[in-house]
Amino acid sequence: MKELLASIRQCRECAAHFSHEPRPVLQASVTARICVAGQAPGRRAHDSGLPFNDPSGDRLRQWMGVDRTVFYDASKIAIIPMGFCFPGYDAKGGDLPPRPECAPLWREKLFALLPDVKLTLLVGQYSQAWHLGGGRRKNLTETVREWRSYPPRILPLPHPSWRNTAWMKKNPWFEAELLPELRRRVSQLIQ
Secondary structure: OHHHHHHHHHOOOOHHHOOOOOOOOOEOOOOOOEEEEOOOOOHHHHHHOOOOOOHHHHHHHHHHOOOHHHHOOOOOEEEOOOOOOOOOEOOOOOEOOOOOOHHHHHHHHHHHOOOOOOEEEEEOHHHHHHHHHHHOOOOHHHHHHOHHHOOOOEEEEOOOOHHHHHHHHHOHHHHHHHHHHHHHHHHHHOO
């Protein structure tokens, strides 16, 4: 795992697509029991080198029922985005999608070294598309709404961005039904 993480952190495969220096941001350990499979680091995570080091991370930790100490303990929680580098901004100021080169290069190798992962949180549509493939529903809302139909080791989630606050209000079942189950599963695995 140490060698693989060192190789990933030195990766410059997508450098030509960025106006900034690539900085792969992730955490992993062979002992991790939970994997947060996200999209790509935001600007703050890029600058700090710490995944989900922003308000989205605060919300995700709240959803999971863990504090920063537990969340950033790689021996318990792996954080493996679909793209390891901040992809930049689109014309409207939102983050661009993860670079498509990253997942095929590294994902299989990383997951092969995570034998103890019992729960993978599929955060956002890019992660859900990769991990669920044809098992994904027609859109993110339907995929997350059908969380009970997936194996217990998989839990699809929307992105915890403030941009999804309206989505949460339109889908009260998420907070009422899915979040308590998420906290229960996480609590069992971080003991």
